[in-house]
Amino acid sequence: MNEVTLQVVEAPLDETVVRIALAGALGLFLGLEREWSKRSAGIRTFSLISLLAAVFTILVLETDIGEGILVLGGLLVIVQGVLLAVKGLMDDDDDDARLSLTTSVSMLVAYGVGSLVAAGFAIEGVTVAVLSTLLLVLKRELHEFAWGLSREEMRSTTEFAILAFVIYPLLPAEETLTIGSIDIPIEPQVIWLMVVAVAGIGIANYAIVSTYGGRGIAVTGFFGGLAASTAVVGTMLDHVNQRPEAASYAVAAIILADAAMAVRNLAIALAFTMGGGVDILVEALVPLGAVIVIAFIVAAISADWRESVEIDLVSPFSMKNALAFGVVFFAVLVFGSLAEVWFGTFGFYVTAVASGLVSSAGATTSAVVLYRGGQLGPTEASIAILLATVSSIVVKALLARTSSSQQFKNRVATYSGVLLVGGALASVVLVI
Structure with a gap:
């Protein structure tokens, strides 16, 4: 039975x-x-x-x-x-x-x-x-x-579709770039997929910011940071110059943009090491997680949550920006590989810091690709990602120094320093 x-x-x-x-x-x-x-x-x-x-x-x-x-x-x-x-x-x-x-x-x-x-x-x-x-x-x-799409938004969406569904399938899965006597393994499809992923995040969060941007600093800062960190800083600079009393929540917006950038980098580190024949890069959780947690704590205790602000993003996606990101990423990957061969891991760390000044996502994806290829270990790749993230935080703090509000400049510098110290301590724990 x-x-x-x-x-x-x-x-x-x-x-x-x-x-x-x-x-x-x-x-x-x-x-x-x-x-x-x-x-x-x-x-x-x-x-x-x-x-x-x-x-x-x-x-x-x-x-x-x-x-x-x-x-x-x-x-x-x-x-x-x-x-x-x-x-x-x-x-x-x-x-x-x-x-x-x-x-x-x-x-x-x-x-x-x-x-x-x-x-x-x-x-x-x-x-x-x-x-x-x-x-x-x-x-x-x-x-x-x-019906609500503008001509620019429709054009951007079409360009993104071409990148994601036309160019990506045409790229080879694996290639080897030879420079002198050095062979650098390249995964064109993975590289392009990372470019598409970063652009896709921008498109998705452009829609979120456009819809909910004026309803709270959390949405404006965090989702705006995912889409375009510089746009958040620029908007807050203009707003503080016009309304110096709004410095508290403007600072929180920039700190939340830093948190969003760290979340994006962490997502890249975890997502693109899944199913790649290597262990998932969980080591990145320690330093980036520290930056994210500290940023949210700072924003929670420092902002005037009664305020809100509109953020104006010009376009959800730009073919020029995507290709520029791809070029930066590829250059970081090549020079990072050469620096790693010539100067060891320290050489790639220097490259990660320099590239983070331009694009922390580019440095993150480079570290992930090198980790997938075996050139970097999990600890080294995680430290490189943290250095790129830290470099981007410093850039935002320097941009904030152009403000006419001394209070705003000091707060951004102070809280950015707190993020840097927290990330540094976390990286020390990771090394130990």
Whole structure:
């Protein structure tokens, strides 16, 4: 009795009856939103379409029936969808016309989902069904997002898509750069993926800052720091010059921007060492974690939280900036590798400090790539990342020195010094 029960419970997905049932369930799931929207095709129609696709696919795979029957089923769905679309286009209501077109395409998606599941691609079928339903449910939000994009934002998004989905797949996975007698292993895809990741963070947080930037210093400083630390410093400088009494929360914004930069660098260090054939760079948690925690404590006790400020980011993404970051990153990687060969680990530390003046993310990604390639150990890579982060904190403090408010300058210098001391102590613990 126990054996029979166990076999029923562990029935695999490759059983024909299970695949048919799953196909019908996913079709029902897809049709649920159409039924709720009171479309002409709803739960029953979508379920039957997915079941039809599953049956035809199983017949093709497990019998001598040719693939023509599967194609015929797809054509029937297309014809039915075309009829619905034509009916919608003939109506006077533009919204009904668009919804009819969406329903027609959704029916074809349901047919594809049923075929995927029946062919054994259960995870893929579920993924398509969930994503498709999500697109249908978020109709209003997606339309509002698209209609609210400016020309510059649309252009930036398109450029980012080219970098992420066109250039990245064309790059080789591994290459070797030879300089004299020194061979430097390069991973072009990983390098470009890091460029895309940093740019993607900027785009995501541009949207957050644009939406919530005026609702609190935490959002303005932290998310603005993820998108563009210099923009935070520049905005606070202007604001303090106009309103010297706002120095307390302006200082907190810059400190939170430092925390955001440390979070970004830590995310790069952890994410790009996962699944790379090396241990995850958990050593970076100690020094960067100290900087992050101290920054949040300083911001919590020093800011006037009743204030808020708008931050104006010009563009979510710039092709020029992305390519410049890639050039800086590649140069840091090459010179860091050469310095490590010629002068040992100390040579790369100097390179990390210098590059952090321009881009701490570039130095961080360089350290991660060298760690993945075996040129740096986990402790050395973590110290290099910390040095780049510290260098960027110093740059922000120096920029703040241009303010006309002595109080603002002194506070930024003092609290930046606290971050530097905390990071230094953490790095000493790491070395010991």
